[in-house]
Amino acid sequence: MNRTGLRFLIAVVLSAFVIAPQTASSQARPGDSASSPLVIAYNGGAVTLDPIMRAENTSFAWQRHIFDTLTIQDGKSGKPLPHIVTSWKIVGQNRWRFELRKGVRFQNGRPMTAQDVADSIVDTATNPKAQIRYYLTSVASAATDGPNAVIVTTNSPNPLLPLDLANVPVMPELEIKRDGRGFMDTHPIGTGPYEFVSWLAQDHLDLHVWSGYWGPKPAFSYVKLENIPNGATRLAALLSGQVQVAEKIDPQDFDRVKHSGSAYITAVGGVRIIYLAMDDWRKNDTPGVPGGKNPFLDPRVREAVYKAIDVNALKEKIFNGAAVPATQWTGIQLESYDPSLKRFPYDPAAAKKLLADAGYPNGFTVRLDAPNDRYLDDSLVAQAIAGMLGSVGITVQVNAVTKAVFFPNMDKGDFSMYLAGWGPNDPISNWSAVFHCKDAAHGYGVTNREHYCNPKADEIIARAASIFDPTFRIPTEREAYRLADRRDFAYVPLYWEDVIAGVNNHINWESRPADELILAWMMTRR
Amino acid sequence: MAQYVVTRLLQAVLAIWAVVTVVFVLLHVTGDPISVLAPETMNQQQRAQLAHALGLDLPPTTQYVHFLGDVLHGNVGVSFYTNQPAMQLVLQRLYITVELVVAAMLVALVFGVPFGILSALHPGRGIDRALRFISVLGSSIPTFFLGILLILIFSVEIAILPSSGLGDWRNFVLPAFTLAFYRIALFTRLIRSSLIGELSQDYVRTARAKGLPSLVVTIKHALRNALLPFVTAFGLQFGQLLGGAVITETIFAIPGINRLALDAIMRLDYPIVIAYVIVIATLFTLINLAVDLTYGALDPRVTYD
Numbered sequence: 052m053n054r055t056g057l058r059f060l061i062a063v064v065l066s067a068f069v070i071a072p073q074t075a076s077s078q079a080r081p082g083d084s085a086s087s088p089l090v091i092a093y094n095g096g097a098v099t100l101d102p103i104m105r106a107e108n109t110s111f112a113w114q115r116h117i118f119d120t121l122t123i124q125d126g127k128s129g130k131p132l133p134h135i136v137t138s139w140k141i142v143g144q145n146r147w148r149f150e151l152r153k154g155v156r157f158q159n160g161r162p163m164t165a166q167d168v169a170d171s172i173v174d175t176a177t178n179p180k181a182q183i184r185y186y187l188t189s190v191a192s193a194a195t196d197g198p199n200a201v202i203v204t205t206n207s208p209n210p211l212l213p214l215d216l217a218n219v220p221v222m223p224e225l226e227i228k229r230d231g232r233g234f235m236d237t238h239p240i241g242t243g244p245y246e247f248v249s250w251l252a253q254d255h256l257d258l259h260v261w262s263g264y265w266g267p268k269p270a271f272s273y274v275k276l277e278n279i280p281n282g283a284t285r286l287a288a289l290l291s292g293q294v295q296v297a298e299k300i301d302p303q304d305f306d307r308v309k310h311s312g313s314a315y316i317t318a319v320g321g322v323r324i325i326y327l328a329m330d331d332w333r334k335n336d337t338p339g340v341p342g343g344k345n346p347f348l349d350p351r352v353r354e355a356v357y358k359a360i361d362v363n364a365l366k367e368k369i370f371n372g373a374a375v376p377a378t379q380w381t382g383i384q385l386e387s388y389d390p391s392l393k394r395f396p397y398d399p400a401a402a403k404k405l406l407a408d409a410g411y412p413n414g415f416t417v418r419l420d421a422p423n424d425r426y427l428d429d430s431l432v433a434q435a436i437a438g439m440l441g442s443v444g445i446t447v448q449v450n451a452v453t454k455a456v457f458f459p460n461m462d463k464g465d466f467s468m469y470l471a472g473w474g475p476n477d478p479i480s481n482w483s484a485v486f487h488c489k490d491a492a493h494g495y496g497v498t499n500r501e502h503y504c505n506p507k508a509d510e511i512i513a514r515a516a517s518i519f520d521p522t523f524r525i526p527t528e529r530e531a532y533r534l535a536d537r538r539d540f541a542y543v544p545l546y547w548e549d550v551i552a553g554v555n556n557h558i559n560w561e562s563r564p565a566d567e568l569i570l571a572w573m574m575t576r577r
Numbered sequence: 578m579a580q581y582v583v584t585r586l587l588q589a590v591l592a593i594w595a596v597v598t599v600v601f602v603l604l605h606v607t608g609d610p611i612s613v614l615a616p617e618t619m620n621q622q623q624r625a626q627l628a629h630a631l632g633l634d635l636p637p638t639t640q641y642v643h644f645l646g647d648v649l650h651g652n653v654g655v656s657f658y659t660n661q662p663a664m665q666l667v668l669q670r671l672y673i674t675v676e677l678v679v680a681a682m683l684v685a686l687v688f689g690v691p692f693g694i695l696s697a698l699h700p701g702r703g704i705d706r707a708l709r710f711i712s713v714l715g716s717s718i719p720t721f722f723l724g725i726l727l728i729l730i731f732s733v734e735i736a737i738l739p740s741s742g743l744g745d746w747r748n749f750v751l752p753a754f755t756l757a758f759y760r761i762a763l764f765t766r767l768i769r770s771s772l773i774g775e776l777s778q779d780y781v782r783t784a785r786a787k788g789l790p791s792l793v794v795t796i797k798h799a800l801r802n803a804l805l806p807f808v809t810a811f812g813l814q815f816g817q818l819l820g821g822a823v824i825t826e827t828i829f830a831i832p833g834i835n836r837l838a839l840d841a842i843m844r845l846d847y848p849i850v851i852a853y854v855i856v857i858a859t860l861f862t863l864i865n866l867a868v869d870l871t872y873g874a875l876d877p878r879v880t881y882d
Contacts, residue, residue: 061676065642098658098659099658099659099660101660104658104659104660106616111777179623179626179627179629179630180627180630180631180660182614182615182616182619182627184619184623185615185616185619185620188620194751232660236659236660236661237661238690249631251669251743251832252661252666253831253832253836253837253840254742254743254830255742255743255746255832261778270624277741277830278830278832279742279830280827280836281827281828281830283725283728283828284728284741284828284830287725287728287729287733287741288732288740288741290733291732291733292736292840293741293742295730295740322593348712393869417583453843454843455608455613455843455845456608457606457840458612458613458802459609459613462612463612491621494620494622497619497620497621528605530734543656571762
């Protein structure tokens with residue numbers, strides 16, 4: 052029996068090794084064949100391929116391989132560049148004329164018409180389920196003007212319409228009207244560089260380069276976009292060569308990538324700001340402070356919080372250098388960025404004095420709410436800030452929760468102090484949403500949860516919104532932001548988050564902080 | 578027996594209805610999907626239109642009545658996010674999870690049962706001690722740790738297996754083993770203890786005295802009786818894995834039913850959550866029924882009156 056048992060064990064152990072044939076079967080260059088595609092690993096996958104339904108970067112990134120947008124943002128500055136629309140001009144009161152590119156076809160072979168474009172704009176602006184319709188809140192109508200142009204009319208002056216159109220996909224409106232829009236999710240047809248092959252929602256999307264594309268032929272013919280939600284697995288997939296590009300590599304793993312000899316890191320920041328917001332309206336019932344008395348109504352307390360936080364320490368210790376300390380709301384890459392503003396230096400002594408002057412010589416206690424899965428190392432940053440504020444006397448209890456819990460509570464105004472981020476599109480719409488005095492009837496201050504209100508600054512922005520020439524508009528915008536940033540301490544700017552990816556050495560790719568998208572058709576071989 | 582099965586199935590329908598109702602109520606008290614669904618900058622009018630388009634502006638009781646009516650027609654609604662039928666999305670993912678779980682349970686079976694037998698045949702000896710050590714390891718290593726460890730060893734260092742995603746059978750090796758490890762440990766211990774109990778019974782001594790070969794005595798006589806507690810554990814583990822493999826699915830980027838459900842819960846995508854609960858509750862009930870029927874096959878004394 053002894054020997055039988057032993058033989059049995061050996062058989063069992065050997066069977067474990069039978070299941071291990073080599074994976075290095077094909078040495079084809081990634082992107083050259085269906086069996087060896089270029090694989091990009093995202094932290095999240097598209098929920099739908101219908102390009103107007105979901106306002107979420109992970110969905111945009113996948114959709115924009117199949118669909119073209121009317122304009123496209125410059126990857127760094129965010130400025131609108133010609134794409135399907137080749138030029139634009141103002142042709143009357145709130146009327147714009149957009150010239151369309153000729154020779155564009157849908158992936159079913161049908162030529163794109165001006166009617167498709169006009170209908171795509173109207174569809175995006177009016178479909179009640181279209182989550183991205185808020186980009187086109189200013190649009191009143193869109194109509195064709197000959198075979199190669201559309202006229203767009205807005206409700207009010209909107210100098211930033213060409214930027215808004217960077218979010219509008221060209222959709223096959225003829226087919227949508229005829230067949231309903233179900234196929235947009237199961238077998239979408241666009242005018243983009245890749246055509247749909249197959250997909251599984253939130254998991255993967257297989258694409259093949261489309262031979263009839265109007266633009267330059269992409270370097271990679273076969274592409275697979277994959278969702279690998281776990282950061283360690285994404286890193287392993289990059290290092291093992293299973294994927295060629297991996298989104299959101301943790302800064303703590305930068306050295307592993309650099310020393311691997313097979314991949315590099317691209318980290319570019321300067322657009323999305325991470326900031327602290329503080330209750331600016333409730334007097335005696337702010338929810339995060341025991342007793343409810345709101346210390347943040349005094350701008351000196353907000354200034355003290357600003358000066359008590361050592362952003363450079365966050366940058367070095369948590370982000371391994373991959374963050375840019377923020378001097379203002381508007382990112383360093385953007386046109387309206389104000390280079391004259393410097394960050395107030397880290398100065399705990401001044402912070403303590405400000406607190407004492409405001410009547411809090413012994414500090415106070417507050418709950419800091421933060422998401423733990425939305426921004427890069429968000430809960431770690433919240434913990435670090437709690438320590439820093441603690442050293443000037445503010446006792447901070449961190450409540451870091453998942454984004455599905457955090458954001459609804461934030462919308463309800465359940466916080467006294469919270470950490471959040473904002474990926475701006477333009478200073479005027481940012482202001483209307485985040486800083487404008489709350490005015491539900493006119494749609495102002497939709498995300499101004501702190502009820503910050505400075506009517507003078509609102510007036511300045513209203514003036515800026517009617518100036519079409521950027522050389523005059525931008526200084527006006529800066530004027531309003533200076534009031535929020537410097538005089539009122541409407542929020543505490545922390546840092547601009549880097550957009551990070553790990554990339555195989557054989558591929559050229561630089562992160563695009565302006566829209567945070569990873570696009571296979573912009574990559575080249577090295 | 579047929580009557581027994583029918584009664585059990587009717588009870589299952591009632592149970593599923595109760596579970597679904599509880600989940601429906603819980604979902605409605607935990608949050609408003611529009612607050613997750615609508616982008617921050619959407620205005621009130623656009624939000625109201627979105628709520629209306631999804632039927633979320635109706636009172637919860639009306640929503641429940643509509644929902645029950647739809648379920649009776651075999652329809653649990655369309656996902657708020659994709660506009661695809663929720664049940665179709667769930668079933669599409671179900672087979673992936675079933676494949677993974679079946680693979681894991683097979684691995685657990687192939688290793689766990691022989692390990693248990695070996696241990697029981699040589700209690701206190703070297704091989705028993707080695708296998709008991711593996712058991713302790715299996716029950717104490719967390720899944721996420723084991724998963725990442727296996728990826729680092731087999732995908733990055735010696736690079737013989739893919740780290741994640743779907744592809745061919747090789748993609749299932751690491752996740753199936755990750756899930757199986759705990760079950761191998763559990764089955765080894767279960768079989769060992771019940772088999773040791775059986776081997777000391779009189780009927781085993783009688784069988785040996787009759788001169789039957791040791792293997793026949795162990796496998797045919799003692800093991801059969803020792804299998805009853807194992808069958809219960811096997812069924813429970815099977816059902817538990819179908820609805821509980823979420824960490825493994827996430828680490829190995831396998832688009833299984835549990836990851837779909839987790840995402841749906843995070844987004845408050847009610848129709849998908851409800852479809853998931855119906856599917857998992859149904860499967861669990863069927864597995865339990867199968868376990869109960871297996872008792873009868875193993876032990877003729879069990880009847881179904």
